Amino acid sequence: MSIPRGSDSDAAKVHQAAIALGSNIGDSHTIVQSALQRLDETPGIALNACSPVYQTVAIGPPQPDILNACALLSTTLDPPTLMTAMLAIEASFGRIRRERWGPRSLDLDLLLFDDLILKQPGLTIPHPSMTQRAFVLVPLLDIAPDWVDPVSGQTIAMLAHQVDWSGVKLYSLENE
Ligand SMILES: Nc1ncnc2c1ncn2[C@@H]1O[C@H](COP(=O)(O)OP(=O)(O)OP(=O)(O)O)[C@@H](O)[C@H]1O
Numbered sequence: 001m002s003i004p005r006g007s008d009s010d011a012a013k014v015h016q017a018a019i020a021l022g023s024n025i026g027d028s029h030t031i032v033q034s035a036l037q038r039l040d041e042t043p044g045i046a047l048n049a050c051s052p053v054y055q056t057v058a059i060g061p062p063q064p065d066i067l068n069a070c071a072l073l074s075t076t077l078d079p080p081t082l083m084t085a086m087l088a089i090e091a092s093f094g095r096i097r098r099e100r101w102g103p104r105s106l107d108l109d110l111l112l113f114d115d116l117i118l119k120q121p122g123l124t125i126p127h128p129s130m131t132q133r134a135f136v137l138v139p140l141l142d143i144a145p146d147w148v149d150p151v152s153g154q155t156i157a158m159l160a161h162q163v164d165w166s167g168v169k170l171y172s173l174e175n176e
């Protein structure tokens with residue numbers, strides 16, 4: 001938890017955000033857990049909930065399965081500042097972008113931020129592909145079934161039951 005408490009008069013507004021994590025290069029399970037810890041240690045961000053980790057068939061060029069999870073944050077940061085903090089954490093885990101949707105050491109997507117709809121260079125909220133992606137909606141369903149997507153007006157539970165779950169299974173460390 002890294003949100004400082006102040007008096008009511010100087011309290012910054014606390015927002016709720018949902019994020020997605022993905023990794024399929026390196027020790028992906030450790031990378032996902034470490035990234036969550038790094039987010040929680042970031043000033044202005046507190047980690048409130050994490051989904052289980054799922055092993056998912058990669059959508060995109062042929063590559064190993066991806067470990068995906070979602071998390072809920074409280075934050076006093078504004079959306080661009082939160083996104084910048086997330087990109088810095090991605091970079092610190094060695095993220096290199098070579099091909100679209102290619103293998104990644106760590107991908108962090110900002111899915112939802114309160115009930116905000118935002119489209120600006122470098123940042124679209126809600127994440128534009130969120131509602132079609134079982135690898136996002138299945139873990140998000142575990143921690144935020146009642147959150148309403150402000151674009152479609154549908155809850156995560158409703159959206160999750162409209163996508164194909166076949167490429168998504170719970171990850172077990174015992175499979176390693
Ligand atoms: N809501 C968002 N979450 C994450 N990145 C976003 C978002 N909106 C815009 N972006 C921008 O998109 C870029 C992310 O590109 P990246 O290569 O990670 O795409 P991707 O996550 O692999 O693919 P996709 O965007 O389809 O999930 C970042 O530079 C970021 O500025």
Ligand SMILES: Nc1nc2c(c(=O)[nH]1)N=C(CO)CN2
Nearest residue numbers: 022056057058059066101135
């Ligand atoms: N299974 C899976 N497929 C993907 C993922 C992802 O996180 N998991 N991310 C993508 C774009 O970043 C494209 N395809």
